Amino acid sequence: MNTKQAFLKSFASIKTSLPIMIGILLLVNLLGPFLEKNASNIFTGNLFFDPLIGALMGSISFGIPITSFIVGGELLSQGVSLVAVTAFVLAWSTVGVAMLPLEIVNLGRKFAITRNLICFVFAIVIAVLTVGTLNLINYL
Amino acid sequence: MISFRMMKNSYKFLLVVLIIYCVVGLFNFSLACAGVQNTGVVLIKIFPTILLILFITFLVNRYLEVDKIVKYLGKDSGKKGLFYSIISGILISGPPYILFPLLKDLKKKGMKKSLIAVFLYNRNVKIPFLPLIIYYFGPTFTVIFSGYIVLFSILNGFLVEYFLRKRNV
Numbered sequence: 007m008n009t010k011q012a013f014l015k016s017f018a019s020i021k022t023s024l025p026i027m028i029g030i031l032l033l034v035n036l037l038g039p040f041l042e043k044n045a046s047n048i049f050t051g052n053l054f055f056d057p058l059i060g061a062l063m064g065s066i067s068f069g070i071p072i073t074s075f076i077v078g079g080e081l082l083s084q085g086v087s088l089v090a091v092t093a094f095v096l097a098w099s100t101v102g103v104a105m106l107p108l109e110i111v112n113l114g115r116k117f118a119i120t121r122n123l124i125c126f127v128f129a130i131v132i133a134v135l136t137v138g139t140l141n142l143i144n145y146l
Numbered sequence: 147m148i149s150f151r152m153m154k155n156s157y158k159f160l161l162v163v164l165i166i167y168c169v170v171g172l173f174n175f176s177l178a179c180a181g182v183q184n185t186g187v188v189l190i191k192i193f194p195t196i197l198l199i200l201f202i203t204f205l206v207n208r209y210l211e212v213d214k215i216v217k218y219l220g221k222d223s224g225k226k227g228l229f230y231s232i233i234s235g236i237l238i239s240g241p242p243y244i245l246f247p248l249l250k251d252l253k254k255k256g257m258k259k260s261l262i263a264v265f266l267y268n269r270n271v272k273i274p275f276l277p278l279i280i281y282y283f284g285p286t287f288t289v290i291f292s293g294y295i296v297l298f299s300i301l302n303g304f305l306v307e308y309f310l311r312k313r314n315v
Contacts, residue, residue, distance in 0.1 A: 012208035079282035
């Protein structure tokens, strides 16, 4: 592929993604403040459901990953359990419900759905394992 | 005039979002305005990254031959392919919506789907964010958390490949 062809192909690839990228950012900026404001009210204190709620909340939230740690830190200070916050933080950056249309366009529907479902389950599993390991280390 | 049916899906999506904004704006104008303003700020912030990704995509298209991609990230890449995906996932920064077009090109050139999943999962181990995670969650948590992410990224890649193969994708 020569230089001109390579540039045109790369430009076309970005150009296809740009409208979805802008659309997603617009949606996120419309819903984001609402989700961040109400996150702490949604957790119940139940050790079984909280990680699930955390993963669900994280999946539909979107923003730069650094924001997830700040929101997660705030949730911790409001008394939300570490396992729920860990699931929330991890799902925020690994599961992209808002990103799904763009992932489908670029990488295929089955790939995107399969990957996001696995990431959702992993967010809960890793949260439980991380907090479990941390407790074990503290205990020893 | 272009009809809605003839529009590309990506433009249809943007149009639907703009309609949602108009409806929200009718009831809460300041919320819609803030949304547009924040989107503008983010777009300006990520513009250099978009240019960088455009440049990387250009380099991939111009210089990376299909046989090289297949060798390092293709179905016979083995442990080396896994290693490259983990390292590049950790080191390459940028939001997923910017990286998807690049991965699409790499996939077309022969990158394994499992390695795309591994790459995307390892984006969560971000070296510049480590001080912030340590600040909020402590150093022990950060080490354990990051370790599990790398470990589960491999399992993630394996499972994605397994389920897609099962469905003959």
